[in-house]
Amino acid sequence: MAVSVNEAVSAGPAPDQRPPGRRRRGRGRVAIEVAVLAVLAAVMLFPVLWMIETSIKENRDVYAIPAKFFDFTITLDHFKDVFVASGGGPSTLSGSFLNSVIVAGVSTVLATVLGVPAAWAYSRFSVKAKKDQLFFILSTRFMPPVVVVIPIFLMYRQVGLFDTKLGLILIYTAFNVPFTIWMMKGFVDEVPAEYEDAAMLDGYTRLQAFWKFTLPLLLPGIAATAVFALIFSWNEFVFAIFLTSSDAVRTAPPAIAGLIGGTTVDWGLVAAASIVFALPVLVFSYLVRKHLVAGVTLGAVRR
Amino acid sequence: MAGIEVTSLHKRYPDGTVAVEHVDLSIGDGELFVMLGPSGCGKTTTLRAIAGLERQTSGDIRIGDTLVNDLPPAERDIAMVFQFYALYPHLRTRDNLAFPLRAEGLPKAEVEERVGEAARLMRLGPLLDRRPHRLSGGEQQRVALARALVRRPRAFLMDEPLTNLDAELRADMRTEIKHLQGELGTTMVYVTHDQVEAMSLGHRIAILNKGRVEQIGTPLEVYDRPASLFCAAFIGSPPMNLIEVELADGHLRSKSGLALTPPPNLPRDRSLIAGVRPEALEVTEPGAEGSVPGRVVSAEWLGDEIIYVVDHGDQRDVRVRMPLNVRFAADAPVGLRHTGGPPPVYDASTEELVA
Ligand SMILES: Nc1ncnc2c1ncn2[C@@H]1O[C@H](COP(=O)(O)OP(=O)(O)OP(=O)(O)O)[C@@H](O)[C@H]1O
Ligand SMILES: [Mg+2]
Numbered sequence: 001m002a003v004s005v006n007e008a009v010s011a012g013p014a015p016d017q018r019p020p021g022r023r024r025r026g027r028g029r030v031a032i033e034v035a036v037l038a039v040l041a042a043v044m045l046f047p048v049l050w051m052i053e054t055s056i057k058e059n060r061d062v063y064a065i066p067a068k069f070f071d072f073t074i075t076l077d078h079f080k081d082v083f084v085a086s087g088g089g090p091s092t093l094s095g096s097f098l099n100s101v102i103v104a105g106v107s108t109v110l111a112t113v114l115g116v117p118a119a120w121a122y123s124r125f126s127v128k129a130k131k132d133q134l135f136f137i138l139s140t141r142f143m144p145p146v147v148v149v150i151p152i153f154l155m156y157r158q159v160g161l162f163d164t165k166l167g168l169i170l171i172y173t174a175f176n177v178p179f180t181i182w183m184m185k186g187f188v189d190e191v192p193a194e195y196e197d198a199a200m201l202d203g204y205t206r207l208q209a210f211w212k213f214t215l216p217l218l219l220p221g222i223a224a225t226a227v228f229a230l231i232f233s234w235n236e237f238v239f240a241i242f243l244t245s246s247d248a249v250r251t252a253p254p255a256i257a258g259l260i261g262g263t264t265v266d267w268g269l270v271a272a273a274s275i276v277f278a279l280p281v282l283v284f285s286y287l288v289r290k291h292l293v294a295g296v297t298l299g300a301v302r303r
Numbered sequence: 304m305a306g307i308e309v310t311s312l313h314k315r316y317p318d319g320t321v322a323v324e325h326v327d328l329s330i331g332d333g334e335l336f337v338m339l340g341p342s343g344c345g346k347t348t349t350l351r352a353i354a355g356l357e358r359q360t361s362g363d364i365r366i367g368d369t370l371v372n373d374l375p376p377a378e379r380d381i382a383m384v385f386q387f388y389a390l391y392p393h394l395r396t397r398d399n400l401a402f403p404l405r406a407e408g409l410p411k412a413e414v415e416e417r418v419g420e421a422a423r424l425m426r427l428g429p430l431l432d433r434r435p436h437r438l439s440g441g442e443q444q445r446v447a448l449a450r451a452l453v454r455r456p457r458a459f460l461m462d463e464p465l466t467n468l469d470a471e472l473r474a475d476m477r478t479e480i481k482h483l484q485g486e487l488g489t490t491m492v493y494v495t496h497d498q499v500e501a502m503s504l505g506h507r508i509a510i511l512n513k514g515r516v517e518q519i520g521t522p523l524e525v526y527d528r529p530a531s532l533f534c535a536a537f538i539g540s541p542p543m544n545l546i547e548v549e550l551a552d553g554h555l556r557s558k559s560g561l562a563l564t565p566p567p568n569l570p571r572d573r574s575l576i577a578g579v580r581p582e583a584l585e586v587t588e589p590g591a592e593g594s595v596p597g598r599v600v601s602a603e604w605l606g607d608e609i610i611y612v613v614d615h616g617d618q619r620d621v622r623v624r625m626p627l628n629v630r631f632a633a634d635a636p637v638g639l640r641h642t643g644g645p646p647p648v649y650d651a652s653t654e655e656l657v658a
Contacts, residue, residue, distance in 0.1 A: 126317040194389035197356050200376040201383050202454070203406035216393055 055079065055271035062267050078272035092247045093273055096255035100277075103165055103251055104233035107172035111229050114173070115180025116222060120210060122181065123188035124196070134185075137178045145175075145238040153242050163245045171239050176229040183228070187221030188214070223288045231281050252277050305367030305457040306332040306490060307353060312362035314348050314514075322348035323359070324514030333488045335481070337505030339495055341537070345514040346494040350460050353492065355379050366457060382451035383460040386467065388443045390435040396422075396446050397431040403454045417453050424483065425449040441472045448480070458490040465500065477503060498538055502526070510534050528647045532654040535578040535647070541610060543578040544621040548648070550575070555648070559616035560595045566645035566658040574651040581624035583643025586611050586631055594638030599631050615639045 053069075054062055061072040085091040122130060152171065153162070161167030191214050199209035234252075241254040250258075256273045259266065307330040314323040323345040330336045338346045351357040353364055355376035364371050371379050382403075390399050400421055404414045422428055425445045435443055444464060451459055461480075465473045481504050484491050495501055501508050502522045510517045510525065510533075518530035529535035535543045548555045548563060555563040555577060563577055587594045597615035611623045611631065621639070631637050648658045 128317075192387060192389065194385045194387050195391065197351075197354075197376075198383070198385065198389040198391075200356065201354060201379075201381060202403035203377040205375065205377065213391060 051271045051274055054267055055275050057268060059266070059268055078266075078268040079276070081266075081269050082273050082276055093252075093255055093259075095247060096250050096252045097276065099165060099249060100234060100252040103168045103172065104230055107169045107176060107233045108226050108230045110169065110173040111176035111180045112222060112226050115177045115225075116184050116215075116218070117210075118177070119181045119184030120188050120214065123185050124193060134182070137181055140178050141175065145236070149238055149242045152239070156243055162243060163249050165249055167243055168240065168249075168251065171243065172233040172236060176232060179232070180225050180229060183225045184218070184221060187218055187225075190221075191217045220290075227284050227288050230284060234281060306330055306334070307336075307458060307492065308363075308365035309349070309353065310363045310365075312349060312352060312364070313360045314345070314352060314357065315360045321514060323352070326362075326511070326514070326516055328509060328516070328519070330490060330492060333490055335484050335491045335493060335504060335506045337493045337495060337501040337508045338511055339498060339501040339505075339508050339537075340511035342496060344511045346496070346511055347462055349511075350383070350462050350492060350494050354381055354383050354460055356383075380454075380457045381460060382454055382456040382458075383462065384447050384451050384464045386463040388435075388447040388467075390438075390443055390446055390450070392435050395432050395434050396427060396438070399435070399446060400427075400450050400453050403450065407454070417455075421449040421453045424452060440467055441476065444468060444476060448483070452483075452487070456489070458492065459484070461491065461493045463495055464493075465495075466497075473500075480504065498540070510537065512537075528656065529578060530656050532576065532578075532649050535649065539580065541581055541622045541624075543580055544584070545619070545649075546577050546579055546617065546621065547651070548575050548577045555646075557615075557617050559597075561615060561617070561639060561641060562593065563641045564643075564645045566648060569648060569658045570650075573657070575657070576649045576651050577646045578649065579621070579641065579646045580643065581610065581622045583641060583646065584613075584621060584623040585640050585642045586613060586623050586625055586629065587638035587640060589636045589638050591638040591640065594640040597637050597639040599633050599635050599637055601633055602631070613637065613639050 053072075055078050056074050056076065057068070057072045058075050058077070061068050064072075081091065083091055083094040121127070122134060127133060156162040156167050161170065195213045195217070196206065196209040199213050200206060204212065236251075237253040237257070240251045241257070244250045244254065247255075252273075256270065256277060259270045259273065307328070309326055309328040309330075312323050312326040312328075313321075315321045326345070326349055328336070328349075338349065340346050348357060352359045353366075355371065355374060355378075359372070366379060366381065391402065394402065397418060400418045401414050404417060409417075422431060425448055427442075427445060427449055430438060430442055430446065435446070438446065444467075447464070464480075465476050468476060477500060480491075480493075493500075493504055495504075502525075505522055507519060507521055508525050509519045510530075512533050518525060518534045520528075520530075525534065525538055529538055529543065532545065535545060546557045546561070546563075548557050550565060550569055550571060553565065555565040555569075555575075557563075557577075563579065569575070586597075586599070589596055595615050597613045600612040600614050600620055602612070603610040607627065609625050609627060609630070611625060612620050613623055614620050623639070645658075647656055649655060650657045
């Protein structure tokens with residue numbers, strides 16, 4: 001008899017076969033849910049919407065009382081100001097953005113390059129006191145940056161890493177490696193070791209087996225992990241403000257924060273800078289959204 | 304092709320687990336050698352040590368004339384089929400097969416020829432362009448076997464390759480593997496915890512228990528004369544009845560009085576246990592000649608035979624295999640007698656075969 005398991009199991013009631021009363025109640029509930037969620041979303045997202053509006057308003061509309069919700073003239077001047085200095089040439093803010101790109105990018109790459117093989121090793125080999133080691137690695141993340149920033153500041157001043165991009169890159173890498181190891185270990189655990197065993201019997205060394213078989217299967221996991229690391233480095237504020245002093249090194253978060261606090265605040269510029277700052281994170285998260293949730297194995301292994 | 308020689312193998316994992324206590328195996332060239340044992344007895348560990356995927360704590364492994372203790376898996380020229388197939392998920396069947404050959408750096412034409420040959424042997428033609436996730440379990444298994452074949456290794460190692468298949472397919476694949484091994488004449492070490500598989504496949508069977516070899520022998524030897532109580536209780540379904548016996552006036556007798564033909568040279572001064580196969584017993588009408596009185600506890604109908612569980616006044620009930628034409632109702636008073644030749648007899652304290 002050839003009854004496939006799927007057919008036999010999926011014989012549950014299809015949605016349309018529900019009794020009519022229940023369906024109506026279901027529809028009413030959906031309407032309420034949608035309404036509640038819409039209100040919630042509007043409340044939650046209001047600051048963001050307001051920021052977007054402010055970034056494209058002219059300054060006199062920004063300060064208008066009562067506030068203008070819809071009838072303002074649209075301008076992109078603030079965005080121009082983010083990148084171009086008033087006398088022409090690149091602005092200090094654009095320099096900060098570039099610093100952020102370099103610091104976040106390099107530290108993420110470093111954390112990935114160091115963390116992925118480490119995670120693989122922790123997953124595949126029996127290491128002495130593995131649990132304790134992993135706990136120790138993670139424990140470096142228990143401390144909030146504010147707690148350690150003063151000693152690090154003092155050390156950095158001694159060794160000449162204060163106010164250098166290298167200093168920031170190192171500290172961000174140090175913070176991201178544990179995270180990468182922990183997250184990637186989960187992904188490596190998911191990839192059956194038999195792939196590597198098979199590859200080794202097929203004539204490859206262990207490292208080749210890792211490189212050729214496990215690594216490709218890990219790519220989605222690596223992408224997801226790297227995006228998290230990138231977002232951490234990109235958003236990081238405490239170290240950035242304590243460990244840098246010059247505009248040449250300063251990254252975007254402290255630079256944007258620095259826009260607020262003079263005698264007058266150019267809110268349009270602050271809003272535009274914030275949007276430019278938020279955009280890469282949104283784009284990256286969107287690009288890897290599938291991998292952020294997807295499982296890694298491709299279903300070739302039957303357990 | 305080559306034989307495999309395992310001497311005093313001992314494997315202790317870093318966490319302290321002793322997976323293999325002491326294993327000696329001498330596997331002949333071209334032999335289909337089965338390692339059989341319950342879960343956790345160290346079969347996989349032994350196999351992985353032979354493959355080089357696990358380094359033994361002590362002991363020697365020879366493949367052919369080569370001492371391979373220090374050789375990495377890649378240089379042992381061995382192919383292994385895993386319980387979980389381990390087909391590379393991102394490669395199509397064709398490339399999965401070609402992979403080990405490309406690793407060897409064979410010219411393209413030869414790779415294609417060998418892949419074609421393996422595909423023909425395992426009837427994979429229509430599957431060559433599919434990826435593993437689009438293959439059924441049985442198909443994946445055939446691909447995994449084909450991948451082991453293409454390299455023409457000196458030996459095959461199989462770690463429960465059929466466990467994930469349903470019963471019917473398993474029987475088919477069993478026949479196929481046996482046929483293939485005969486055809487190729489390549490040494491094969493086959494690990495399983497399924498005794499039917501072991502019996503039907505193996506030229507010889509090694510029974511492992513707690514990291515030790517309990518017995519090595521042909522399926523017939525293993526079935527007829529299990530070397531220890533463990534083997535006696537492990538092989539056969541239902542397994543042997545283990546009956547406490549005493550030697551009295553030239554007869555082996557159980558406490559209930561059931562008489563068994565005694566094997567020659569029985570030691571006298573020990574407590575003994577006889578291993579009696581269910582087919583060496585017979586349920587009779589009560590009071591039949593040479594029978595002891597008993598009572599049917601239950602009857603299990605297996606299609607072409609019935610297994611009776613009979614209480615004959617001994618500590619343990621016995622199982623008796625009977626043809627369909629003799630029927631007794633549950634709870635019916637019956638007779639029980641021994642019909643076979645001398646059963647294997649074990650020392651109750653050492654659990655070893657004594658006669
Ligand atoms: N990597 C490991 N680290 C520590 N202990 C292990 C490891 N692999 C196996 N063991 C232990 O070694 C013993 C033997 O394991 P092995 O996998 O060889 O058993 P097996 O006979 O193949 O069993 P099964 O039939 O369940 O596959 C078990 O007790 C197991 O828990
Ligand atoms: Mg096993």
